[in-house]
Amino acid sequence: MGALVRIAAASGRELSDLAVDEMRSAHPAFGDDAAAALAPAASVDSRALQEDTATAAVEVQLQELAEALREA
Numbered sequence: 001m002g003a004l005v006r007i008a009a010a011s012g013r014e015l016s017d018l019a020v021d022e023m024r025s026a027h028p029a030f031g032d033d034a035a036a037a038l039a040p041a042a043s044v045d046s047r048a049l050q051e052d053t054a055t056a057a058v059e060v061q062l063q064e065l066a067e068a069l070r071e072a
Contacts, residue, residue, distance in 0.1 A: 001026075014040070 003026040008015050016039040023030035036042060045054050 014038075016040070016042075 004015055004018060004023060007022055007026075008018055016035045018035065018038075020030065020032055020034060023034050041055075045056070
């Protein structure tokens with residue numbers, strides 16, 4: 001990953017903007033779906049803890065807050 005971060009930083013791009021060939025230059029296991037997996041939103045949504053920042057977790061927290069405010 002460090003090599004990919006250096007490539008992206010040097011060219012002013014996000015990791016998810018790198019071409020598959022660039023990713024494979026760091027490791028041949030990178031597939032065609034690697035860019036999607038490295039996108040910032042995918043990273044956030046990969047978090048699975050209840051009180052985390054994943055979109056689903058935030059939606060649950062907002063629902064719980066709305067319910068608590070209705071009860072107050």
